[in-house]
Amino acid sequence: MLDGIQVATYDPGNPTVDTIVRDNHVRGAVVDGFAVGVGGVERPRRTQVVGNEATGSGDDGFDVRSPRTTLARNLAVRSGDLGIDAARGVTDGGGNRARAQGQPGAVRRAHVPLTSPDTRSAHPIRAV
Numbered sequence: 074m075l076d077g078i079q080v081a082t083y084d085p086g087n088p089t090v091d092t093i094v095r096d097n098h099v100r101g102a103v104v105d106g107f108a109v110g111v112g113g114v115e116r117p118r119r120t121q122v123v124g125n126e127a128t129g130s131g132d133d134g135f136d137v138r139s140p141r142t143t144l145a146r147n148l149a150v151r152s153g154d155l156g157i158d159a160a161r162g163v164t165d166g167g168g169n170r171a172r173a174q175g176q177p178g179a180v181r182r183a184h185v186p187l188t189s190p191d192t193r194s195a196h197p198i199r200a201v
């Protein structure tokens with residue numbers, strides 16, 4: 074496991090629910106700074122990722138593949154790939170920012186309006 078902080082379910086039929094990841098600072102994660110639903114056997118449910126910072130992640134600052142996740146007031150700086158990579162259905166709680174990423178678009182597959190002017194998208198971002 075090379076992510077900084079990972080939320081995942083590894084026990085089939087016993088899902089990870091209502092996890093709160095708050096006010097952490099991950100520096101130099103080899104892969105993703107924060108990963109929700111990237112590994113494991115099923116997606117975690119109702120995860121909240123609030124007030125965190127990922128600096129210098131090898132891949133994404135925040136890689137969120139569980140649609141029932143809320144992101145708010147997070148910051149990604151100098152990620153190797155994307156600042157915030159959010160799956161369809163992820164809820165934008167506001168205040169998410171990304172700066173100086175490896176990819177020209179800081180946010181991909183974000184079908185929520187990520188509200189900061191520091192956040193750029195390589196693809197249209199739309200509200201759900």
Ligand SMILES: [Ca+2]
Nearest residue numbers: 105132133136
């Ligand atoms: Ca990733």
